[in-house]
Amino acid sequence: MSSLVYLNGRFVPEEQATLPVFDRATLFSDAVYEVTCVVDGQLFDYHAHMQRLKRSLTKLDMKYDVDTEALLAVHQRLIAENAIHNGMVYLQLSRGTADRSFRYSNEPEPNLFCFTQKLGVDPKQTLQRRLKLISTEEGRWSLLDIKTTQLLYASLVKTRVMKQGADDALFLNNGYVTETTAANFFIVSEAGTLVTCPLNGTLLPGITRQRILDLAYADGFSVEERLFTIDEVYKAREAFVTSAVNFATPVAEIDGKCLIPEGNSPVTSRLHKLYLDEVPKS
Numbered sequence: 333m334s335s336l337v338y339l340n341g342r343f344v345p346e347e348q349a350t351l352p353v354f355d356r357a358t359l360f361s362d363a364v365y366e367v368t369c370v371v372d373g374q375l376f377d378y379h380a381h382m383q384r385l386k387r388s389l390t391k392l393d394m395k396y397d398v399d400t401e402a403l404l405a406v407h408q409r410l411i412a413e414n415a416i417h418n419g420m421v422y423l424q425l426s427r428g429t430a431d432r433s434f435r436y437s438n439e440p441e442p443n444l445f446c447f448t449q450k451l452g453v454d455p456k457q458t459l460q461r462r463l464k465l466i467s468t469e470e471g472r473w474s475l476l477d478i479k480t481t482q483l484l485y486a487s488l489v490k491t492r493v494m495k496q497g498a499d500d501a502l503f504l505n506n507g508y509v510t511e512t513t514a515a516n517f518f519i520v521s522e523a524g525t526l527v528t529c530p531l532n533g534t535l536l537p538g539i540t541r542q543r544i545l546d547l548a549y550a551d552g553f554s555v556e557e558r559l560f561t562i563d564e565v566y567k568a569r570e571a572f573v574t575s576a577v578n579f580a581t582p583v584a585e586i587d588g589k590c591l592i593p594e595g596n597s598p599v600t601s602r603l604h605k606l607y608l609d610e611v612p613k614s
């Protein structure tokens with residue numbers, strides 16, 4: 333059945349949701365996006381995602397006045413009309429439609445659309461997953477801290493590692509572990525400290541990453557935001573990824589090396605539970 337899509341102020345069936353060839357998202361990946369998770373019909377951390385959307389727009393010098401409350405109503409109508417119980421709402425905003433030129437202007441109206449997707453896996457059950465990762469040299473572009481639709485390298489790498497039997501790639505930037513193709517990455521070190529890469533421009537400032545860090549600090553965990561190598565990961569007690577639709581999902585194997593052999597990940601479990609309890613819902 334066709335789903336409902338929001339496009340430039342109108343709700344239309346997906347077949348009618350079309351954009352011009354000259355949309356700058358098509359020609360230059362000149363677009364930003366957000367993905368907000370829906371659990372039991374409720375949006376998780378919607379306002380934090382909208383804050384990051386505003387940050388992405390500012391970083392790319394895109395002029396658009398984000399009306400958070402109006403867009404919340406759009407999200408909620410799509411969730412209701414498309415009967416999304418567990419899933420997500422995707423929002424994309426491009427610099428608009430213009431003749432192809434490397435020199436942009438902010439005169440065109442931005443193109444904004446939202447659609448929904450159902451999730452096969454109930455996000456509350458992500459704790460039961462056991463991800464396999466393969467470490468991979470960084471090859472993406474340099475503006476990794478902005479959530480843009482410039483995702484081709486990540487897509488190529490994800491497809492390659494999945495053919496090798498893994499779930500995702502873990503990027504190494506100048507020898508340091510950063511993130512996966514679509515999630516942030518944490519370890520519990522040999523010493524029992526929760527460790528994740530700092531926001532140094534080599535990774536996306538994940539909304540879930542920040543929630544998990546805040547919850548970990550508040551819960552009294554020892555936390556370090558610092559650089560770490562793949563050798564430290566191999567020796568870790570636990571590893572997990574975070575993203576809007578993954579919450580905190582355990583990693584069981586990296587480069588064929590087994591982590592959590594006994595299938596036990598107490599820190600990940602604790603943070604997953606705290607996240608589900610505490611994340612703001614709309």
Ligand SMILES: Cc1ncc(COP(=O)(O)O)c(C=O)c1O
Nearest residue numbers: 514515516536538539540575576
């Ligand atoms: C490259 C990358 N890193 C991290 C994340 C996790 O971010 P968030 O927790 O905001 O979903 C994403 C999400 O799509 C991503 O694409």
